[in-house]
Amino acid sequence: MSQTDIEHIKQVYAEADLLFTPAEIEAAITTMAQAITQDMRDANPVVFSVMNGGLVIAGQLLTKLDFPLEASYLHATRYRNSTSGHGLEWKVAPMIDFKDRPVLIIDDILDEGHTLVEIVEHCKAEGAASVKTAVLVNKLHDRKARPDLQADFVGLEVIDRYIFGFGMDYHGYWRNADGIYAVKGM
Numbered sequence: 440m441s442q443t444d445i446e447h448i449k450q451v452y453a454e455a456d457l458l459f460t461p462a463e464i465e466a467a468i469t470t471m472a473q474a475i476t477q478d479m480r481d482a483n484p485v486v487f488s489v490m491n492g493g494l495v496i497a498g499q500l501l502t503k504l505d506f507p508l509e510a511s512y513l514h515a516t517r518y519r520n521s522t523s524g525h526g527l528e529w530k531v532a533p534m535i536d537f538k539d540r541p542v543l544i545i546d547d548i549l550d551e552g553h554t555l556v557e558i559v560e561h562c563k564a565e566g567a568a569s570v571k572t573a574v575l576v577n578k579l580h581d582r583k584a585r586p587d588l589q590a591d592f593v594g595l596e597v598i599d600r601y602i603f604g605f606g607m608d609y610h611g612y613w614r615n616a617d618g619i620y621a622v623k624g625m
């Protein structure tokens with residue numbers, strides 16, 4: 440990336456609208472963790488974080504799940520560091536055996552939901568006893584892959600804009616932003 444592009448990346452951050460503060464996100468993750476614990480504390484689940492976006496939420500959520508589980512990751516991408524989605528590309532399939540075990544998938548965002556639908560179907564086809572999903576944010580619009588599509592555990596509801604921060608990127612940048620921001624004009 441050239442120096443000019445880095446200036447653009449900095450400008451996007453400077454001009455973005457803060458939608459959720461770090462404190463609001465922390466509170467939402469704590470509430471999610473309580474709901475997941477209530478539901479899965481005796482289930483002995485395998486928990487997969489979806490890379491890359493799930494990195495930050497998973498890191499924080501996992502430390503609040505105080506019961507036995509196995510944690511691993513999978514890597515699937517649909518946006519490939521751009522701001523519009525394409526077909527899902529599997530980069531790393533799940534590596535822990537989860538046959539006949541409950542599975543929990545953790546991701547940053549449920550937008551149109553094609554990503555989560557395909558991951559859930561993959562885990563079911565590979566023999567998971569059940570598959571639940573946890574997302575930090577659900578984006579509100581009527582373009583879901585299925586009209587009734589919902590995650591089992593949702594931290595925050597977000598307006599229909601392109602967002603970044605807390606694992607979510609703007610052209611590969613600002614996953615490290617401590618807060619959830621909407622790009623100006625998007």
Ligand SMILES: O=P(O)(O)OC[C@H]1O[C@H](OP(=O)(O)OP(=O)(O)O)[C@H](O)[C@@H]1O
Binds near residue numbers: 490491492519520
């Ligand atoms: O609900 P959808 O419309 O399918 O979009 C949601 C997915 O998009 C993002 O991943 P992305 O493909 O950008 O890859 P990344 O995790 O590397 O950012 C995000 O992390 C979700 O996995």
Ligand SMILES: Nc1nc2[nH]cnc2c(=O)[nH]1
Binds near residue numbers: 548603604
């Ligand atoms: N960073 C980011 N990734 C997404 N993937 C699907 N929707 C979004 C979004 O609004 N922001």
